[in-house]
Amino acid sequence: MQSLNLGILAHVDAGKTTLTERLLHDAGVIAELGSVDDGSTQTDTLALERRRGITIKSAVVSFVIGDLAVNLIDTPGHPDFIAEVERVLSVLDGAVLVVSAVEGVQAQTRVLMRALKRLRIPTLIFVNKIDRRGADAERVVRGVADKVTPAAVAMGAPAGLGTPDAAVAPFAPADAAFTARAADVLADHDDAVLADWVRDPGAVTGARLRRELAAQTARAVAHPLFFGSAITGAGVDHLTAGIRELLPAARGAVEAPVSGSVFKVERGPAGEKIALVRLFTGTVRTRDRVRLAGGGEGKVTAISVFDAGGAVRRDAVEAGQIARLWGLSDARIGDAIRGRDGDGAGGSEAPARHFAPPTLETVVVPRGGADRAALHLALEQLAEQDPLIGLRQDDLRGELSVSLYGEVQKEVIQSTLADDFGVHVTFRASTTICVERLVGTGAAEEHIGAGDNPFLATVGLRAEPAPPGAGVAFGLEVELGSMPPAFFKAVDEAVRETLRQGLHGWDVPDCTVTMTDSGYWARQSHSHATFDKSMSSTARDFRQLTPLVLMTALRRAGTCVHEPLHRFRLEVPADALGPVSALLARMRATPDAPAISGAVCVVEGEVPAARVHELQQQLPALTRGEGVLESEFARYAPVRGAVPERPRLGPDPLDRREYVRRLLRRVPA
Numbered sequence: 001m002q003s004l005n006l007g008i009l010a011h012v013d014a015g016k017t018t019l020t021e022r023l024l025h026d027a028g029v030i031a032e033l034g035s036v037d038d039g040s041t042q043t044d045t046l047a048l049e050r051r052r053g054i055t056i057k058s059a060v061v062s063f064v065i066g067d068l069a070v071n072l073i074d075t076p077g078h079p080d081f082i083a084e085v086e087r088v089l090s091v092l093d094g095a096v097l098v099v100s101a102v103e104g105v106q107a108q109t110r111v112l113m114r115a116l117k118r119l120r121i122p123t124l125i126f127v128n129k130i131d132r133r134g135a136d137a138e139r140v141v142r143g144v145a146d147k148v149t150p151a152a153v154a155m156g157a158p159a160g161l162g163t164p165d166a167a168v169a170p171f172a173p174a175d176a177a178f179t180a181r182a183a184d185v186l187a188d189h190d191d192a193v194l195a196d197w198v199r200d201p202g203a204v205t206g207a208r209l210r211r212e213l214a215a216q217t218a219r220a221v222a223h224p225l226f227f228g229s230a231i232t233g234a235g236v237d238h239l240t241a242g243i244r245e246l247l248p249a250a251r252g253a254v255e256a257p258v259s260g261s262v263f264k265v266e267r268g269p270a271g272e273k274i275a276l277v278r279l280f281t282g283t284v285r286t287r288d289r290v291r292l293a294g295g296g297e298g299k300v301t302a303i304s305v306f307d308a309g310g311a312v313r314r315d316a317v318e319a320g321q322i323a324r325l326w327g328l329s330d331a332r333i334g335d336a337i338r339g340r341d342g343d344g345a346g347g348s349e350a351p352a353r354h355f356a357p358p359t360l361e362t363v364v365v366p367r368g369g370a371d372r373a374a375l376h377l378a379l380e381q382l383a384e385q386d387p388l389i390g391l392r393q394d395d396l397r398g399e400l401s402v403s404l405y406g407e408v409q410k411e412v413i414q415s416t417l418a419d420d421f422g423v424h425v426t427f428r429a430s431t432t433i434c435v436e437r438l439v440g441t442g443a444a445e446e447h448i449g450a451g452d453n454p455f456l457a458t459v460g461l462r463a464e465p466a467p468p469g470a471g472v473a474f475g476l477e478v479e480l481g482s483m484p485p486a487f488f489k490a491v492d493e494a495v496r497e498t499l500r501q502g503l504h505g506w507d508v509p510d511c512t513v514t515m516t517d518s519g520y521w522a523r524q525s526h527s528h529a530t531f532d533k534s535m536s537s538t539a540r541d542f543r544q545l546t547p548l549v550l551m552t553a554l555r556r557a558g559t560c561v562h563e564p565l566h567r568f569r570l571e572v573p574a575d576a577l578g579p580v581s582a583l584l585a586r587m588r589a590t591p592d593a594p595a596i597s598g599a600v601c602v603v604e605g606e607v608p609a610a611r612v613h614e615l616q617q618q619l620p621a622l623t624r625g626e627g628v629l630e631s632e633f634a635r636y637a638p639v640r641g642a643v644p645e646r647p648r649l650g651p652d653p654l655d656r657r658e659y660v661r662r663l664l665r666r667v668p669a
């Protein structure tokens, strides 16, 4: 049987979980429809999800359409949990982007579609909630065309909008309403369609357009659009048929070498690690040994695949499937998986980033006698399931802090720690995570046996600015053969580690570092032929000298602290514009000119990420509760005013004497 790994993505509350429930019901997996509002759905299973009626974690369920096995991944829509969406993007064959027929295109709709397009994931659009009062198909279709994709092709027409009887009439392939729009969109990417259509529209059959639509959907350049209601079920059969006909099933040879990807890590009842893996090619059987990115290896002790709503034990998982694997205790989210005899390493780069990083952090404070060790252990386990929380341990201050997307995530961490680990915590107020950018170019070098260099290494480095998003690049201007590879590797790694805390303690995400000088003392022995450590360079010398050299180079280059800014869109009653403008000024926002239409006023602009939460909280009082704020990360910009410093972790290479004293104390005599 073919399989399709399908993601359901949308802005919060658009109806993803309800649609998932409906699809499971229509496929005969569940006899009774669960409801988000009663906390009885298949995918919102966490106590907290049921209590709050929102999805927090991605969840996989499966059902069958004809001869197609669908693994459906229901994702959270709240921006605080965007990391959960990010992790599943790499394992999808296709997606359904849900848009509410009432609220229309929202901030997160655009963010998600941009990522789907960038990754060329075939995507259908489902306009949901056509039964709800205020549903407006025309407005939504216009919004989709303006803000989501110019290549949406409506596959049917809704009737009875905004009433419980709302229904959908699918277009037949030959319907003019379909052929005209489809030809228009498809001709953009297919010259043959264009030429034939111009010559004689009558000669381009509906069936051909449907085939071409499937082909262009697979290439993610066209986006079929469906209407329906997850609650009443209207139009959902039409969507199901579209999933079968228009989305491409997983390809990948079962006999080929194993290649897969870990997209989620769970803990079983006994605390055992379970890796959720999408297999792209090959077959993994129980007792097979597989290699993981980062060098680990593991023996698969058990496998379960998703089947008709439940999980079933299997002896093997094949290309195209998603499975839970037991036994891979070193597995981390984002790890590539290879067969033991397959080619190439597992690939050890950090998982690709498709969304903005978390921009807030907070100190986690144990409460009521909870001990720090237990808290640390619990947070480490959370970080394993959610690497972006970036646990930081500040030994000097005895503090643990985590990175965050927002305040709701705090609540989730708090109740997870309480429910799953029995650890009770509070948080300090969130602060913004800034970054540092180089202002100019700086170079520095230290030579072995010269000056006050206490390490047996020569390192020269030049640090240059790199454009946002370029990342850290390490290059050589010295001969590769001039030192053992292990020493270069030590410098490379130390450069990356050092750049995590720039001159003001913030990450330096983008920087080009070039090694301009190298030198070492070869392994030396005395006459009695024992290895003399005091005269022979080791990788540790390079690892420890590099931060000193690089920080001097950074000082010479100069860095500037940048803070995250959000792009916001604010819809408020026109008569509230005065007080809202004053509020925006207090929040250090830079609004564009407001656009007033009738009683409604729309203001867009930029605001520091640090102030978004406060803005959100103060808005209702100024707008009789009618103000709607949407915001998303836009860019980093230089901090105006006082430069924030981040407490430094570990030995401080900016304080040379103390740094050397701390490191040399650890070196055995």
Ligand SMILES: Nc1nc2c(ncn2[C@@H]2O[C@H](COP(=O)(O)OP(=O)(O)OP(=O)(O)O)[C@@H](O)[C@H]2O)c(=O)[nH]1
Binding pocket: 010, 011, 012, 013, 014, 015, 016, 017, 018, 019, 036, 037, 053, 054, 055, 056, 075, 076, 077, 078, 128, 129, 130, 131, 132, 228, 229, 230, 231, 232
């Ligand atoms: N009238 C109507 N209400 C709907 C429909 N689909 C969902 N809802 C309601 O909308 C609310 C949100 O639905 P969910 O399914 O939780 O939305 P979601 O997209 O999964 O939300 P998150 O996972 O939290 O982002 C619930 O109260 C649903 O009952 C629909 O088709 N019609």
Ligand SMILES: [Mg+2]
Binding pocket: 016, 017, 018, 044, 054, 055, 074, 075, 076, 077
């Ligand atoms: Mg949901």
